[in-house]
Amino acid sequence: MSTTAAIELVEVRKSFGSTPIIRGVSLVLEAGTRQALIGPNGAGKSTLFNLITGKYRVTTGRIRVKGEDVTDLTPYEINRLGLARSFQVTNIFTRMTVFENLRCAALWGAGYRYSFWHRVSTARAVNERAETVLEQLNLTARREVPAGVLSYAEQRALEIGITIAGGADVILLDEPTAGMSRSETEHVIALIRQVTAGKTLLMVEHDMSVVFDLADRIAVLVYGEVIAHDTPERIRANAAVQEAYLGTPQSVA
């Protein structure tokens, strides 16, 4: 276990035009922990995700991933450091088969880069990785189906599969259970628990039972500021969180 944090944010600010969305966030996520990011709608959770993963540029502040400064890197450069993310709105390769989706996600991690001198069919590590993830997702029967015709829950599962297939050890999931039924949520949470074992997880989630069950630590984001970052028990007892985020003091799960 290294002592460097998996993700470290230093006084990160982000404004769109003159509107500040992230207003000075400093956060340290220790490697190997499961962390949840909660907060009311519009608090800036997805924006924070987009800043960490390089989709947006910070206005000021620094972001480090595993000790490396990624503030000015592109999404693919950050991904190559071993950080992968999923999206709140399903973001998959719709015309390719489920298996091809996972295989493409596993290519860079296996070191194939922009190769046109290897055949993917004989790229053993990549194919095995894709098969393993396919099985973890329970999508083996849908292997050759174009991803665009999968059911919503299946697409959400594939979304997570693409995120983990590359072998990243820092994983960011943006509302992985959004729009899912109770039983689908349970299945996805079990899957997340399984595939993030020993890795660093940062997850945006609205389902409080999931958050308090899964997370080692919870960060509470309100109007672009982290008002608390602590263990589930302490977050539950935190009066500021109850007031600012949950409205009435007694309603915390």
Place this chain on the structure above:
Amino acid sequence: MSTATTRPFAGAGVAHAARARRYGLWVAAAVGLLVLPQVVHTGTAIAIMNQMGIAVVFALSYNMLLGQGGMLSFGHAVYFGLGGFIAAHVLNLSGRGAIYLPVPVLPLIGGLGGLAFAILFGSFSTRRAGTVFAMISLGVAELMAASSLIFDRFFGGEEGITTNRSKAPLLLGLPFTRDREVYYLIAFWLFVAALAMYAFSRTPVGRMANAVRDNPERAEFVGYSQNRVRLVSFCAAGFFAGIAGGLFAVNYEILTAENMGLTASGAVLLMTYIGGIGSFVGPIIGAVVFTFLQSMLSDYTGMWLLYLGILFLATVLFVPMGLAGVLMLHAPAWRARRIGRLVGPYLLTGALALVAAVGIIGLLEMIHFVAVSEGAGTTKRLFWMAIAPRTLTPWLAFAALVVVGALGVRWTAPRAASAFAQASRPPVAVRAAATGEAGL
């Protein structure tokens, strides 16, 4: 990970059979290419087949952009033309004895020329996708059209440059003087290039080209720069377009600026799209059909480009998956051995569509005759008949054909469609399995 190594892949047997079938197809294609000139051996046929072979390589290279990579280019002929010009100049040097380069390797020189310019122009045009990419490709095509007038020595001005393949040194004593000998050269390069392009689509970067086409943002979040992926595809497409250009130089021994102009770029877009951009065989079918129609129609009518345009419009409007896509749609019916049930309904609707087409062609040809007034005559030969376009009767007759044909198609098409749906339904057992496996 470790569990997967001991477990055989799901459907390994099916995959194995599919692979055997693919190898079989390639061998069949090679044999077909070798035997073809023995079957159709007239001079015209050989000349058309040579033209087709070049068009197939060009269309396949174009589909690396459009179908595989999602890049709509209006200037792909630039790389075809530049490859051709470079090959022609090298052939001239070789013919003068300045360098040693036999004819069979010349297409490779064309390919390298196409590649060099694809790297140059691709370095900035692939930074953007979609409309911006399309606009830049148009700009590059215009740039080259202007350059062809400026760099007179290289492009030969309006007459273009000529070359002579019989002056180059021989390789293994093989001469390339007659069309038939050139046919085998084209067939060889066609096979090699098609195989290489097929293989490219199954490499890591070839698969990522599909991924970037589908979702460039997500591709970046699995570690790939969308610009770099597009650039690699673009360079490969330029390389194979250059090979086609090199074959053109060998076959026709002349290149003009037209070969890299917007019309040539438009033609490759048309043939690729008509054939179907969704599969590997699509552009092959498109290039063969397009070249065939082009050479056949241009013998009969001055309006052949109009008809190809109508064919393109009909494809875009009614069958955007192209000819290959239409064939693929019938795969379920074929597997269920019910394709025979479609013959009747298809023939009926097809015959009526033909009636309408005859009517439309008749009207168009008469308009053309009256508007252009070919010669001073009053009759025109059309469909093996003498027709007087300046009288009312033929106009009424052709208009009647259009109406009868169109109404007939409208009336019978639903029946053909339901016959298709019936025939495509999977057998009961397969259906049960399909619904069973969907359950999670």
